[in-house]
Amino acid sequence: MVKIASHHRPGHPLAKDSDYTPVCLWPDDCCVQWDGGGVVIGREGSYRTAFFEAFPSDNSGGFIRGEGETIEAAEGDAYRRWQKERACDHAWSRQPRKKDGTAGSLYTNGGGVCWKCGAFKTVFKPLVELGSYRKPLSASEIACITSGYLIPMRDGDEGADSAKYHRRIELRAKLCGIVLPAKPAAYLDYRSDERKAYEEACMSAVVDYYIVHRARLLNGGDEALLSSFLRSFALSGVERALKDRGIKPTDPSTMNQSPNS
Ligand SMILES: [Zn+2]
Secondary structure (H helix, E strand, C coil): CCEECHHHCCCCCCCCCCCCCCCCCCCCCCEEEEEEEEEEEECCEEEEEEEEEEECCCCCCCCEEEEECCHHHHHHHHHHHHHHHHCCCCCEECCCECCCCCECCCCCCCEEEECCCCCEEECCCCCCCCCHHHCCCCHHHHHHHHCCCCCCCCCCCCCHHHHHHHHHHHHHHHHHCCCCCCCCCCCCCCCCHHHHHHHHHHHHHHHHHHHHHHHHHHCCCCCCCCCHHHHCHHHHHHHHHHHHCCCCCCCHHHCCCCCCC
């Protein structure tokens, strides 16, 4: 029998649309869920629709969604889409064409869209962008530094992927000009004084960088470094850190404009 999402069971604490029973012949190992009135936010405005979603593990894309006036109509829509996808001899493209024939978005994460049936699936290896190491640090990367997350994790905790991610942040911080403190050789407990000292040193490294480059960053003279971090919530975090250190922040509007702005 088809696997129905637990939130459609009557006893579930957040039970929703639990009186509906699927009517189509979905495969036994296929998970399904639905909603009698979900809001869809699109470029041309938002609308409310019933929808039905299925996650079959076969030749189809693996994520099937149908919409309609009612849940049953949405399920019928999803079922027709699944039939089309599973029978298709797919031809995958990283950059599908839009309905008007122009090139659509390029998927760099390995995702591909079948130009015959429209299915989406991860079928390629991700594209590695040349020069990506020199891109501005993102808000989450800077937060990773200032929170002291670059230290080694507890034994066995650290997968190859997170070690690689941390190494990448360290290299990118160095290229950007942030001078990080020496990293502890092993994991440190969150409440330990050594951990606090390391976090403080990491925050100081970012603050030091910020003090030197503040005018340029705030005046938008260097788009490459004007990352979301320095323009968003993290900026206030650094400003707070300046105050904590007794440095009086200057009103950005009174600072010299950079030649490019
Ligand atoms: Zn196809």
